[in-house]
Amino acid sequence: DRNKRTAFVxxxxxxxxxxxxxxxxxxxxxxxxxxxxxxxxxxxLCITNLPLSLSIEEFxxxxxxxxxxxxxxxxxxxxxxxxxxxxxxxxMKKDSAAKARLELLGKQLEDSTLFAxxxxxxxxxxxxxxxxxxxxxxxxxxxxDSKELIQAFSLKYKPVFCQFAQxxxxxxxxxxxxxxxxxxxAESVRAATHGLSLRGRRLQVSFxxxxxxxxxxxxxxxxxxxxxxxxxxGLLPEPNPVQIMKSFNxxxxxxxxxxxxxRGHAVKPVLGASAGLPHLINSAVGPPFxxxxxxxxxxxxxxxxxxxxxxxxxLEILKF
Numbered sequence: 001d002r003n004k005r006t007a008f009v010x011x012x013x014x015x016x017x018x019x020x021x022x023x024x025x026x027x028x029x030x031x032x033x034x035x036x037x038x039x040x041x042x043x044x045l046c047i048t049n050l051p052l053s054l055s056i057e058e059f060x061x062x063x064x065x066x067x068x069x070x071x072x073x074x075x076x077x078x079x080x081x082x083x084x085x086x087x088x089x090x091x092m093k094k095d096s097a098a099k100a101r102l103e104l105l106g107k108q109l110e111d112s113t114l115f116a117x118x119x120x121x122x123x124x125x126x127x128x129x130x131x132x133x134x135x136x137x138x139x140x141x142x143x144x145d146s147k148e149l150i151q152a153f154s155l156k157y158k159p160v161f162c163q164f165a166q167x168x169x170x171x172x173x174x175x176x177x178x179x180x181x182x183x184x185x186a187e188s189v190r191a192a193t194h195g196l197s198l199r200g201r202r203l204q205v206s207f208x209x210x211x212x213x214x215x216x217x218x219x220x221x222x223x224x225x226x227x228x229x230x231x232x233x234g235l236l237p238e239p240n241p242v243q244i245m246k247s248f249n250x251x252x253x254x255x256x257x258x259x260x261x262x263r264g265h266a267v268k269p270v271l272g273a274s275a276g277l278p279h280l281i282n283s284a285v286g287p288p289f290x291x292x293x294x295x296x297x298x299x300x301x302x303x304x305x306x307x308x309x310x311x312x313x314x315l316e317i318l319k320f
Contacts, residue, residue, distance in 0.1 A: 014124060041090055043097035046119045046209040048086040051110045063089040067096025075129050077187060084207050106228035115224055123211045130183035133208035133217045134190055137175040140199045152198055153178055157185040161214030165222050179214030
């Protein structure tokens with residue numbers, strides 16, 4: 001950027017970036033001291049609760065659907081080399097990241113419900129990308145307390161934080177968050193407890209997004225679930241058969257259905273009706289929804305000006 005007298009350089013990884021900063025920061029170039037630092041980003045997301053079988057190619061395909069991607073990667077266990085079920089994606093534009101967060105939050109992928117949240121770029125270091133927090137789902141609602149849960153998840157290491165989510169009525173939700181002293185402890189506990197049966201329910205244990213402590217992570221997950229519920233409530237309800245039938249009393253609606261015929265498109269006669277009559281068939285309101293049952297003769301031409309759409313047809317709702 002000649003106006004701002006700045007330049008952006010993309011390197012292969014964070015280690016190269018840190019090395020470049022150490023080497024060139026406050027270095028003299030053409031007689032002037034230059035400043036080198038990491039480019040701040042506000043378009044970084046962490047996607048959690050991914051299927052463990054998801055490959056990096058499939059993850060890239062998933063996130064590229066929402067905009068141009070600067071970089072994306074999955075987080076793998078340093079012990080086993082297997083995916084830990086979460087990854088990061090940085091978009092070139094913040095609006096792409098915002099769209100991805102909205103679309104991926106609550107998205108079903110195999111048997112998993114995805115979560116997406118904003119992340120700080122400073123989190124992308126070797127030590128900090130491994131999470132210390134676990135999310136335990138499929139719990140029985142309205143559990144009396146977390147003692148039984150703590151006992152089940154303290155066989156190897158004792159958590160430093162454990163709390164159930166609270167629903168809007170103040171009762172216990174169906175998931176909880178636990179935090180351990182280290183990422184290694186969290187990984188060990190997750191391997192030992194995923195699929196564990198508690199009160200007749202098979203638990204689902206996954207890693208939370210790294211960086212935040214357990215209490216903040218729990219609050220973020222509760223907020224995400226409320227957002228998902230609000231998104232579902234915001235969808236328009238499907239019309240019932242009565243509403244659809246009433247809509248045909250509206251001349252504008254009938255004119256819309258007649259549009260193909262008014263433009264001169266021929267339609268094959270239905271149920272043996274006279275070929276001279278118009279048939280109210282539109283590809284947008286096709287066989288899955290409506291079937292033309294009877295076609296009656298329009299009123300006497302002398303009265304047609306009074307009752308243009310008087311008693312043209314009877315419609316039968318098949319199914320939705």
